[in-house]
Amino acid sequence: MSAQRKPKFDARPTKAEIVSAVGELGILDFFPKEDCEREAVMKLIERMVESKRQLDWLIATMIDRVGKWKGPKEFRGIFCTRFKPADGVEVDCRETVGFTPGELESGSIAKHEELKGLAGGAEALRLDGPAGQELIVASLAKDLDLELATNRRIVTNSPRRRVTEEQFQRTHELLQKLDGGV
Numbered sequence: 001m002s003a004q005r006k007p008k009f010d011a012r013p014t015k016a017e018i019v020s021a022v023g024e025l026g027i028l029d030f031f032p033k034e035d036c037e038r039e040a041v042m043k044l045i046e047r048m049v050e051s052k053r054q055l056d057w058l059i060a061t062m063i064d065r066v067g068k069w070k071g072p073k074e075f076r077g078i079f080c081t082r083f084k085p086a087d088g089v090e091v092d093c094r095e096t097v098g099f100t101p102g103e104l105e106s107g108s109i110a111k112h113e114e115l116k117g118l119a120g121g122a123e124a125l126r127l128d129g130p131a132g133q134e135l136i137v138a139s140l141a142k143d144l145d146l147e148l149a150t151n152r153r154i155v156t157n158s159p160r161r162r163v164t165e166e167q168f169q170r171t172h173e174l175l176q177k178l179d180g181g182v
Helices: 015-025 035-048 052-066 072-080 101-120 130-143 165-178
Strands: none
Touching: 015 035, 015 052, 035 072, 052 072
């Protein structure tokens, strides 16, 4: 075992990673400039975020899709559109385009209609059968950025279960079909 370990991607972010993340947020319009305000944002992140993956998503989303600081409540609301906060305090976005409950619901309805369209063709997969369930799980896994190829797990309502190689291959094929690759 080497003396220098590679950090786990899903490990809790370090203080240095949080400080760096807040530094990156400094490019947002209206982001706090004072040290005490930035420290409050760091404490908020520390309370909310459980993993480096969550932190990376939040910072990238704020910079790439939002571009403007609208306060800690809206910041938390954006995080809550994707993850459950570690401290359990969930809020909705009210101002950020693309992240309000109504807009998120519209997106879910559109995805549902897309899946129904896949089920309606001549060579359709039945969504109530095993292949259809795999298609739905694969679509959700893709949407949630789960590393299906790495850990070969399927997210279900029941506790996690190992996926057989055959199930994994089938899911991989279904993902390719979704992407129009097969």
